[in-house]
Amino acid sequence: MPPWTEIPQVSPFESLAVKEMRGEASIQESRISIQDVSVHYRKFRAIADVTLDIPTNKVTAIIGPSGCGKSTLLRSMNRMTDLVPGARVTGSIQIDGQDILASSIDVVDIRRRIGMVFQRPNPFPKSIFDNVAYGPRLQGLRGQALQERVERSLKSAALWDEVKDILQQSGLALSGGQQQRLCIARTLAVEPEVILMDEPCSALDPVATLKIEELMRTLTADYTIVIVTHNMQQAARVSDVTAMMMLIEGQKTGTVIEASDTKTIFTKPKDKRTEAYVTGRFG
């Protein structure tokens, strides 16, 4: 092989792109492959037999009526369901060929590679700088490298211009929309591969919502995004692929009933229930 294909190992967290250049892996169409996943909370089955492929560098939206398990599905992707006592996830969730539900997996590493932004902005009660630097500091970054990482993350989250002079102020002093962008910057700072967003705009005003939707589109260049939303218009605006979830007939368990590209879901859905939901007949 030509010498210039020998890429020196720069970090322990090798990205798929580096591996692909070396010929050790091929960037697959789907970043996350979910197969027959069910989640039980003690005796209650929240979601059943979900099979879904999350494509790389695209925005995937998970929509559906309240209580059908959208958040549960999202949280199972980065093992946040482990935090609920009595939670059990069966099936397999493959990322780069590894099943993250296996017990041998390092959960801490998974959560770094798959970041999450929550419904209500939850910045730490620290300064703006310390909020964004929290993740990189865990990885051992210090000094100049840390400063650069923080600045890069804030710029990617479209927040740098607004906060570059007030980095030492508390993160809680920002407005709701700014706090959510701070949380996004904080997630970007650990350089994840996938960003999961659990109804990120539901606590924000329309102007802030629009800013974050624009942000999502620019972020797809480097990241894979999965967003749960109960706002159908948002899903139609922002996503490339949409998965429709609904409760199984007569049960309290949810599942994915249809998933394809957004245009098809909203114009020619295959399932009658999807059609009823997206046309607003119920929801």
Add this chain to the structure above:
Amino acid sequence: MSETTRRRPQAFTRGNGAGGFRLAWRKGTNTVMLALCALAVVAGVVPLLWILWYTLRQGIAALTPGFLTSMPTPVGVPGGGIFNSIVGSAITVGLGVLIAAPVGVMAAMFAATRANTPLGLALRFGTDVIAGVPSIIMGIFVYALIVLPQGHFSAFSGGVALAFIMLPIIIRTTEEMLKLVPGSLREASLALGATEWRTSMNVLLPAALSGVVTGVMLAVARAAGEAAPMLFTAFGNPFLSFKLSEPIATLPHTIFVYAISPYEDWRAKAWATALVLIALVLGLNVLARGLTWWRVRKVGSVTR
């Protein structure tokens, strides 16, 4: 909207038939009960005020200017003070905090994140049991544990006894404070790839810090006033000592020794020492609660 049945408006005059007497009776009962409750509050507060007042009156007489800074004098010699007791209390309580605070905070961090597991429940139960053990039994326990093997009384054993007494208070308040930190902060930290330990140390504990400090202050206030364990461990010392391996004087123990003595001037000094101790304990309690109140006013909640 469903139809509401319309009722003819009633005249709100007093003594209006059957309604009037019932209403007056209820109002009367209300007033009487409120008065009884107020009386109960007064009955609870009066003894406290009376103790403070009485101690102040008795103690202020023997409180000479050099009382806090001079050493005890032999019986009958005027002057003298309790400097060695103050130093001794500071050393034993300080040692107790040094032992109990790290252990207590770490135990509370563990219990707060595993609240409903068997180990977490066992910890909470164990803490409550230790909190209920009489302090004299703590003293005897430390006597058997440290004093007997060492063969002498020591300030070290006194500090250990106080640590055992402070431990359950610190664990309980720290655990409560940690539980008050919003769960979303813990989730956010874990979602960034932080371990449980890092999350507890770098996010939860700083957010709950002021509450934890308050808990430690309350524990100190409690331990500073414990006399019974000192009888078996620190044992008291008429001379000034800074050594951990020797017996040491403490404020409550000195009160005990002076109060039961047959000498008039020593009994007067006991009152003065009691006044100093009450001022210390009361001051710490008021400071701790004042800090909490100020925190709530400033930030809107007990945690940051």
